[in-house]
Structures are given as C-alpha cells and as structure tokens.
Amino acid sequence: MTARWHINIITLFPEMFPGPLGQSLSGKALENGKWSFKTVNIRDFAEGVHKSVDDTPYGGGAGMVMRPDIIEKAVRSIENPGRKIYLSPRGTPLTQKLAQELSEEPVLTLLCGRYEGVDQRVLDSEQFKEISIGDYVLSGGEPAALILMDACIRLLPEVVGNAETTLEESFSGGLLEYPHYTRPAEWRSADGQTRAVPEILTSGNHRNIALWRKKQAETLTQSRRPDLWQACQEKSGKPEKGKK
Numbered sequence: 001m002t003a004r005w006h007i008n009i010i011t012l013f014p015e016m017f018p019g020p021l022g023q024s025l026s027g028k029a030l031e032n033g034k035w036s037f038k039t040v041n042i043r044d045f046a047e048g049v050h051k052s053v054d055d056t057p058y059g060g061g062a063g064m065v066m067r068p069d070i071i072e073k074a075v076r077s078i079e080n081p082g083r084k085i086y087l088s089p090r091g092t093p094l095t096q097k098l099a100q101e102l103s104e105e106p107v108l109t110l111l112c113g114r115y116e117g118v119d120q121r122v123l124d125s126e127q128f129k130e131i132s133i134g135d136y137v138l139s140g141g142e143p144a145a146l147i148l149m150d151a152c153i154r155l156l157p158e159v160v161g162n163a164e165t166t167l168e169e170s171f172s173g174g175l176l177e178y179p180h181y182t183r184p185a186e187w188r189s190a191d192g193q194t195r196a197v198p199e200i201l202t203s204g205n206h207r208n209i210a211l212w213r214k215k216q217a218e219t220l221t222q223s224r225r226p227d228l229w230q231a232c233q234e235k236s237g238k239p240e241k242g243k244k
C-alpha cells in the first residue's frame with residue numbers, strides 16, 4: 001500500500017535508501033505509513049553481458065553519460081510516476097517554498113544520476129524538472145534526493161505535529177531563525193567564561209521577547225545572508241538602503 005506521499009527513486013544504488021531517513025522523525029513517519037518509497041534499479045534495465053548503463057559523450061570530454069534508452073525504460077516501468085525530478089547541480093535551487101510545494105504532491109519520481117550526468121534527450125522527452133540542492137557538485141544524485149526528501153517529510157501533515165514550529169523557523173518567514181537558549185541560565189563554558197542567557201528571555205514579558213527575537217532574526221539575516229534580507233525587504237515593499 002502506498003502512503004499519501006509516495007516517492008519513486010530511480011538509482012544505480014537502491015541500497016542507499018531509506019538510509020538516514022529510516023531513523024528518527026522520518027523513520028517513525030515511514031513506519032507509520034505517512035510516506036512510502038520504492039526504488040527502481042537502473043541496472044535491471046541494462047542489456048548485454050556487461051550490463052552497462054553509460055557510454056562516452058558525443059563531442060568528446062571527460063566522464064561517461066547515462067544512456068537515454070535505459071533511463072527511459074526505468075521511468076516507464078513506474079505505473080504512476082507523478083511529477084518527475086532529476087537531481088542536478090544545474091537545476092532550480094531547492095528552497096523551503098519548493099519543499100513545501102513538493103510535500104503537497106501525492107507522488108514524485110526522483111532520478112539520481114551518476115558519472116557526468118544523463119543524456120539530455122530523455123530529460124526532455126520525459127519532462128524532468130531539474131532541482132539542485134546547492135552550488136557544489138556531489139558524486140551522484142542520491143544524497144541530494146535524500147536531502148530533498150528530508151525537507152519534504154518533516155512538512156507532511158502529522159509528522160512534526162506542530163504547525164507553529166514550522167511557521168516560526170528559518171526561511172518560512174524569509175528570515176534566519178533567532179538564537180535559542182535553555183537551562184542552565186548561567187553556564188561556565190570550557191573557556192572559563194560565565195555565559196548567561198539574555199535577560200529578556202527570563203523576564204516573562206512575551207511581547208518584549210517576541211520583539212527581541214524578531215530583531216535578532218533581522219540582524220542575523222542582514223549580516224549572514226544579505227541576499228535573503230534584500231528579498232525580504234522587497235517583499236515587504238521597503239526600499240533598499242541607498243535606493244530611492
């Protein structure tokens with residue numbers, strides 16, 4: 001039986017799944033049927049004695065390219081593929097908004113490439129949407145698929161079970177999250193310093209605490225992620241500094 005959120009994963013390394021997603025919150029959710037997955041092993045669709053799935057690139061250059069005919073067969077073996085995604089550093093960046101959108105799709109099919117990538121023709125003919133998890137190159141799409149899945153699973157209904165947490169956290173409001181503190185209120189760290197929790201947090205004044213947290217989030221975002229800060233300013237209609 002499939003869950004409300006079902007993921008097909010086309011890969012040469014099916015044993016990489018569920019991997020870390022079999023633990024903790026996502027592992028519980030998997031056990032409880034909140035999400036399900038099925039791997040499709042690309043090797044099962046290879047032909048010939050060598051069962052090769054790749055070949056040298058037309059036009060020359062380094063590395064190998066995954067063959068379109070084999071990838072097509074793997075895709076076509078899936079009865080209901082839903083939205084098709086190819087994990088690639090060339091893709092649309094994965095953001096919280098995109099993760100939210102993908103968590104609302106009933107079925108996704110994730111294609112994990114290895115080597116230099118996949119022949120462009122099958123990406124076109126099967127209408128894969130390319131998604132990147134960041135500006136760096138991994139040795140294959142599998143860890144990227146795991147990250148995309150993790151970002152979506154915690155957004156599924158009844159998984160985190162606390163809508164407020166998701167609303168408050170980093171990116172949901174376009175800002176980085178304010179810092180967190182817990183007991184002990186005063187703590188002597190290994191460097192010999194006594195570090196106290198900011199006084200306001202123990203004041204019990206919820207309005208002032210909320211204002212302090214908002215200010216912290218804004219200051220952090222401004223200094224660490226000027227790109228996010230600018231986007232946030234533009235969204236709220238405030239002019240950028242230095243512009244009229």
Ligand code: ADE
Nearest residue numbers: 087088089132133138144
């Ligand atoms: N495959 C290799 N690098 C990747 C990246 N940065 N994002 C998504 N898939 C990838």
